[in-house]
Structure formats: C-alpha cells, structure tokens
Amino acid sequence: MIATEKLSKGYGQTRAVDELDLKVGAGEIFGFLGPNGAGKTTTIRILTTLTKPSSGRARVDGFDVVGEAARVKKVIGVVQQHLSLDRELTVAENMEVHARLHHLSSHERRRRMAELLEYVELAQQAGQLVSDLSGGMKRRAMIARALLHRPKVLFLDEPTVGLDPHSRRRLWDLIRRMNADGSTVFLTTHYIEEAEALCHRVGILHEGRLIALGSPRELRQRLGLVAVEVVVDGATSYRFFADPVAARAHVQTLPSDARTLVVRDTNLEDVFVELTGRKVVPNG
C-alpha cells in the first residue's frame, strides 16, 4: 500500500529523511517511532503530497506521490499533528468543507457526516465551534473529517500528542476500529506505549534513517525479552537477556553494592536507546 525507495529530503545541510526504503502492506497499522526531529513528520508530508522529496520515490496505493499526486490525494486521509481544523467553523462545517473538497454528493455528504460523527461520538457537538471543543474532541473531529471520503490509507501524525491518558486510550480504540474496518494506518509517535499497543509493525527512525524495522515483539526479541536495570553509585546500567532464567543467573553474579535492581520486560525504548544511544522523548 505504501512503498518508498531511497526516499530523501534535505533542508540545506540537514538530511531530514535519508534514503528511506520502506514497504507497508494493506490492512497494517504501521508506526514510525522516533524523537522529535527524527524525520517522521517530513516522511508523512512527502507521502501525503505536501512536500516534494529531494530524491528517491514514494508510492501510495500504487501511485507516485509526485507524478500522480492528484490520484494519491483521493486515497489518503490525513490527521496532522497540529490542529488543522478551522476554529471559526463548527465541527459539521469543517466536515462539510472537506466533503465538498473531495467531491462528495450532497446525499453522500449528509450520510457520511452523520455516520462519522456517531463513530467518533461527536454527534452532540456537531454544531459547536471548534474553538469550544476539548483537545480530545478536536482530535476525534479531525479523524472523522479525514475518514469522510473513505480513504484507503489513513496517516496520523502524532495523533495523541497533548491528550490526557483517558482521551489517548479512547483514540487508540478508534484507530483499532478504523483498521478493523479496512483502513491501512500509518502513524508516527514518540510514545513507546502507543507504538507497542497499536502497531503491527514499527519502524525506528533516527536522524532521518530507518535503523530498525519489525513487529514490536521481533524488535524486543532481537535485544532480549528481559531487561535487568542495575544502579551502582548513581549510574544505571542495562543488560538484556533472552529469558528470565538467564536474567536471574546474571542477577546472582551482581556485586553486593548494587543498590537498585529492576528485572522487567524489555520495551521499545530499550531497543531505541541501544540502537541510538539516546532516549525517544528527549525531555522525558
């Protein structure tokens, strides 16, 4: 459904995306994981026809994002990281603008808007100005808008950033439902738990390069499924083991002055740190 070949985008001396080779199959929830500035948003902007690549190729549903941009635009739905709804219009009016821009007939417009407002549980808020909605409601309204023209691929750029935990989980459920209903979902996130909870496969992006690709379990398995954290003299060290038996054997060899000891499941953050030497979320 999505394929890139040596896709690159440079801004001056900076390579925001560097020779990205990627394939995402139909029906997948694929997650791009990486810190701010890793190139996630630039990749989404290229795939959604908003930015021209410097070199390489990208195709969505078989259409080239540069040469066949008009056809790509018909098959994608996009929920951007920032609020891109018109704050001075109501939820329903924002949806109607989108429906008109995608050439939906007036009958189809009315039907899809009613369906989707129910789907994202915003039917009661349809007549409210966007500026009066909560953050979670705005995000759900953006998703409803993006789904109006029945896109084959839904791009979600940091869909839950800035949301409270309750709204985040509600949105995860919505993304799973959309995927179950047939949409391929391509999302970016810097929340580890989001990638683990939602994605069938994850690509880890670092300084514009894809440094790891696989299912969350595959990526953890490559590192070792059990992590042992040890703090000695204020410094934390991490060791990873294939199974709990090996981890326990290691713990018994530790010096007696090891003050804090944690044995836990490995997570994608461990994978990321091991691969790049830095945290996914720079400021916690």
Place this chain on the structure above:
Amino acid sequence: MAEIYAVFWGDLRQLRRRLWRTVGTGLLSPILYLVAFGWGLGRGAQMGGTNYLQFVIPGIIALTAMNTAYNAAGTKLNVGRLYYKTLDEYLMAPISTHSLVVGKALVGVIRGLITSTAMLVLALAISRQETIGPLFVVTLLVTCFAFSFMGLLAAFLAKSHEDMATFSTLVLLPMTFLGGTFFSVDQVPALLQAVLYAIPLTNASQCLRAAFLQQPFPWLSFAVLCGYLLAMYLACLIVVRRISV
C-alpha cells in the same frame, strides 16, 4: 465551478456569521477619509471642473475595494498558512490549483464588493446621484479580484506575519496616497505621472471616477487594471505550484 465553490464555502459561512461586523469595520476608514478629505479639506473646492466631493468619492471607493479585498484574502490565508495550518487541508485535496487560487480569492472579492457597495450607497446619497453605469460595476469587480489576488500572493510568499505587514506598508500605503484617490494624477509632472499610472489603484480610480462622473471611459487604464489582475492570478498559480506537489 463546484471546486471553486467548495474552496470558498467555509469562508462564505464565516462571512455570513459576521456580515454586519465586516461591513461596519470595513466602512470606518472610507468614512473617515470622506469626512476629512471630502467635507473637511475639500469643502467647496473644485478639481478639474468637478466638485471635489464628487471627485474624491470614486477614489475612496477604489481605495476601499483595494484595502478590503487585499486584507480579507491575504490576512486570512496568511494566518491559515503559517499559524493555523488550515491551508494544508486544501493542498491535500484533489482539486486544481486554479480552483484553490480563485476559491481563496473570492472571500476578498465578496468582502470588497460588500464594503464598496455600502460605501457607494452612502456616496450616492451624499452626492445626490441616482444611478451608476455597468462600467462602474465591472471596474469594481476587476479591482476587487486584482487586489484579492495581490493579497493571496503576498500571503503565499510571506514567511511570517511581519512580512505581510511589511508588504502592506511598502505597497498599499504608498498606493493609498499616490493612487489618484485624493488628487488628479494629471496635475503632477509628466515623469511622475508615468510612474503613478503604472500603479493599479490609479487605474482603478481613473476608471471608477470616469464611470461615476459619466465622463469618457479610460479604456487604457481598464486594460492596465485587467493586466494586473491577470499577472497576480498567474503569479499565485506559479507560487502555489511551487509550494505544493
């Protein structure tokens, strides 16, 4: 046409919601100009054999059309592009560049027409003139389109909100006072005349004045104004194609 209307639809909804505020605020400046220059400085004065109030009214209408169309189209797009990022929604839609540019310009055109018409009604009452000809209406429409496209162009090119303000100061402000609104361009030295006739507002004022005062219509000025409209429209197309895929 359906695509253009689709682009314009959201702006139209907002315009309907705040119509009276739009008309009210849009009329403030032209009324102040009319009071200060028409009744104040120009009371009893003549300009080229015409009562100064009659002379200045079409110029103020041209000025109103310019400012309203430019600001309505340009400011909205600038804020939508740089701050609220609402322009992305249009750039990702399967619509032509032509529909995007014309649809986005229409908010400036309609607001320019509404405010200029309100000013015209006021002016007709003051000047006790009963009719205006079709050439006046056509010129007003062309003026609104030309300056609406100019506002869009500035908004597409601006890298910040400050850039928009700078463009207004460097381009609109000189036009306001040199564009034949308050004085006859024919009175200035020949070299300066040539410069002033190259300004779009001068040509808009000349055409509207001739149509308002039922004088011979300056077709050359009208052609220059249409040329500006076309140039601004084409420049907008080029810039949009450059910033989008």
